[in-house]
Amino acid sequence: MQQAGVExxxxxxxxxSETKRMIMTVxxxxxxxxxxxxxxxxxxxxxxxFGKGALYYHIKSxxxxxxxIMTIYMMDLIAAARGIAESDLPAAARLSALSSNFMSIxxxxxxxxxxCFREVHALxxxxxxxxxxxxxxxxxxxxxxxxxxxxxGEFRPMTRLEIKALLGMFFYSFLWVKTEGSIxxxxxxxxxxxxxxxxxxxxxx
Amino acid sequence: MQQAGVExxxxxxxxxSETKRMIMTVxxxxxxxxxxxxxxxxxxxxxxxFGKGALYYHIKSxxxxxxxIMTIYMMDLIAAARGIAESDLPAAARLSALSSNFMSIxxxxxxxxxxCFREVHALxxxxxxxxxxxxxxxxxxxxxxxxxxxxxGEFRPMTRLEIKALLGMFFYSFLWVKTEGSIxxxxxxxxxxxxxxxxxxxxxx
DNA sequence: AAAAGTACCGACCGATCGGTACAATGCAAA
DNA sequence: TTTGCATTGTACCGATCGGTCGGTACTTTT
Numbered sequence: 001m002q003q004a005g006v007e008x009x010x011x012x013x014x015x016x017s018e019t020k021r022m023i024m025t026v027x028x029x030x031x032x033x034x035x036x037x038x039x040x041x042x043x044x045x046x047x048x049x050f051g052k053g054a055l056y057y058h059i060k061s062x063x064x065x066x067x068x069i070m071t072i073y074m075m076d077l078i079a080a081a082r083g084i085a086e087s088d089l090p091a092a093a094r095l096s097a098l099s100s101n102f103m104s105i106x107x108x109x110x111x112x113x114x115x116c117f118r119e120v121h122a123l124x125x126x127x128x129x130x131x132x133x134x135x136x137x138x139x140x141x142x143x144x145x146x147x148x149x150x151x152x153g154e155f156r157p158m159t160r161l162e163i164k165a166l167l168g169m170f171f172y173s174f175l176w177v178k179t180e181g182s183i184x185x186x187x188x189x190x191x192x193x194x195x196x197x198x199x200x201x202x203x204x205x
Numbered sequence: 206m207q208q209a210g211v212e213x214x215x216x217x218x219x220x221x222s223e224t225k226r227m228i229m230t231v232x233x234x235x236x237x238x239x240x241x242x243x244x245x246x247x248x249x250x251x252x253x254x255f256g257k258g259a260l261y262y263h264i265k266s267x268x269x270x271x272x273x274i275m276t277i278y279m280m281d282l283i284a285a286a287r288g289i290a291e292s293d294l295p296a297a298a299r300l301s302a303l304s305s306n307f308m309s310i311x312x313x314x315x316x317x318x319x320x321c322f323r324e325v326h327a328l329x330x331x332x333x334x335x336x337x338x339x340x341x342x343x344x345x346x347x348x349x350x351x352x353x354x355x356x357x358g359e360f361r362p363m364t365r366l367e368i369k370a371l372l373g374m375f376f377y378s379f380l381w382v383k384t385e386g387s388i389x390x391x392x393x394x395x396x397x398x399x400x401x402x403x404x405x406x407x408x409x410x
Numbered sequence: 411a412a413a414a415g416t417a418c419c420g421a422c423c424g425a426t427c428g429g430t431a432c433a434a435t436g437c438a439a440a
Numbered sequence: 441t442t443t444g445c446a447t448t449g450t451a452c453c454g455a456t457c458g459g460t461c462g463g464t465a466c467t468t469t470t
Contacts, residue, residue, distance in 0.1 A: 019447095033326065034326055034327075035240065035241070035242050035324075035326050035327055036240070036242075037240055037241075037242030037243045038242040038326070038327060040426070040427065040428080041427080041428055041429080042426085042427085042428090050448075050449090051448065051449045051450070052428090052429080052430090052449085052450090053430085053431090053432090053447090053448060053449055053450075054447065054448045054449070055448095056428095056429070056430080057446085057447060057448070058447095061428080061429080062428065062429090117380075118323060119240075121238065121239055121240050121243070122239075122240055122243060159396075161382075161388075161393070161396060162396060162400060164381060165374055165378065165396065165397060165400055166374065166400065168373065168374050168376075168377030168378055168380075168381070169370055169371065169373050169374040169377070171373075171377050172373030172374070172376050172377040173370065173373055175322075175373075176369060176373070183366075188366070191364075191366060191367060191370065192370060195367060195370055195371065195404045196404075198403055198404045198405075198406075199400045199401075199403045199404040200403075201403075224417090245456070245457065245458080246457080246458055246459080247456085247457085247458090255417095255418075255419090256418070256419045256420060257419085257420075257458090257459075257460090258417095258418060258419050258420070258460085258461085259417065259418045259419065260418095261458095261459070261460080262416085262417060262418070263417090266458080266459080267458065267459085411470100412469105412470085413468100413469080413470075414467100414468080414469070414470090415466105415467080415468075415469085416465105416466085416467075416468090417464105417465090417466085417467100418463105418464080418465085418466100419462105419463085419464080419465105420461100420462105420463100421460105421461085421462095422459105422460085422461075422462105423458105423459085423460075423461090424457100424458105424459100425456105425457080425458095426455105426456085426457065426458105427454100427455075427456065427457070428453105428454105428455090428456100429452105429453080429454100430451105430452085430453075431450100431451090431452080431453095432449105432450090432451090432452105433448105433449090433450090433451105434447105434448080434449080434450100435446100435447080435448075435449095436445105436446090436447080436448100437444100437445090437446085437447100438443100438444090438445090438446105439442105439443085439444085439445105440441100440442080440443075440444095
C-alpha cells in the first residue's frame, strides 16, 4: 500500500504524484502484457492495491491513464535526445549517443515504451495526433543529426523516408530485444548504431 | 484452459470458405484500426452484414478468427519468401526480391499484416508461440540469404541479432509507410533493400 | 415427399466493462 | 475536541462483452 500523504503540494501539469507514477508503472506493465483494451480497470486496481474508487481519485479516466503514460515517457525520451543532439560532437558520435540513450531508456522503461508505440490506436483521434506529434518530434532530432552529418560529409544525404525506415529498426526493437545473459545494453546499442552508421555513411571510398 | 493442440485444428487454414475469407478481411481491417480487444464481435457482424448467429456459423470463436488471420497471411508471406530464397540468384539480388515481395504483400494486405505483428499479445499463450514460430520461420529465410551472401563474400558476416534488427526495419514499416502519390511500391522496396544492402555489404573496399 | 444439410437471424445469457456515488477512515490544523 | 480535507473501500450503474440458443428459410439428397 502507499501512504502518499506527502504529495499534497500541487504539481505542474506534466508532473505526477508519486502514487500516480506508481499506478502508471503498474498499468503500463499490464497494458504491455495484454494490451490496453485487454486489461480492465479493476485489474489495474488489484495490481496497484487500490479499489476502483481510490484509483479514480488519482486518474481521470482509463484513457487519460494511457495517454499520460505515453506522453510522459515520450517526453523523457525527447528531452534526453535533444540534449545529445545539441552537443557539438561529430554526427557519428551523436548517433552513437542517441542509440545508447534510446536503448537504455528502452530497457529501463520497456513496458511504457511498448505501450507508447503499440497502443496509439486505443486513443481518441485528437490524442492520437498528440502522441504522433511527439513521435515526429523525436524523428526530427534524428533527422537533424543526419542532416548535420550530410553537411559535414560524414554521411550521405538521406531522404526523410530513409530516416524513418532506420528509426523503425529502433522502434521495433523493444518487441524482441532481450539483454540475454552476457549481452549488455551498451553492446546492443553499439550494434544498432553500427548498423545505422553503415547504412548512412557517405560513399566516397 | 486450451485443450486442443495448437496445430490440431489450424491445419486447414489455407482452405477457408469464401465467406470466411471475407469475414477475415473485414475483421482484419477493423482490428488494425482499433485493436482486437477494441472491436466487438457484433461490430464485426455489422461490418460483414451478418448477425451474430451467422457469424458464429462461420467462425469458431473471436480468438480463432484472429489466429486464422495471422497464420494465413504469415504462411503466404513465408511461402513466397521461400520461393525467392531458393532461387540461385546472387544473395544481393535475392535480398532485393525479398524486399519487393515483402512490400507488395504489405501493401496488398496491410491490415492483416498489422494485426499479425501487433496483436500477438491477444492470443492465448500456446497460440502466441505458434505465431511467433511463423515469425521466426520468416526470419530463417532472410538469415539463410545473409549467410549465403557472407559465404560468397558479397556480405560481411552478420550476427543473428543484427539480422533481427534489420528485419525489424521492415516489420515496423507498415505502421507508417504510405504510397504517397508518386512513390510507388517498388521504389519503397528498393529503398529498404538499398539500406539493408549498405548495412550488410562486406568491408573490402 | 420426407429427411438432412446449409446458412442465417435476433433474442438472450452471465460476466465484465468503465465509471460514479457516497459513506467511512485517518490525519492535521484549529 | 472539533472541523475539514485528503484518501479510500464498497455498492452500484447502464452498457457492452463473447457466445449460445431455438428457430426459420432454402437447397440437396434420398
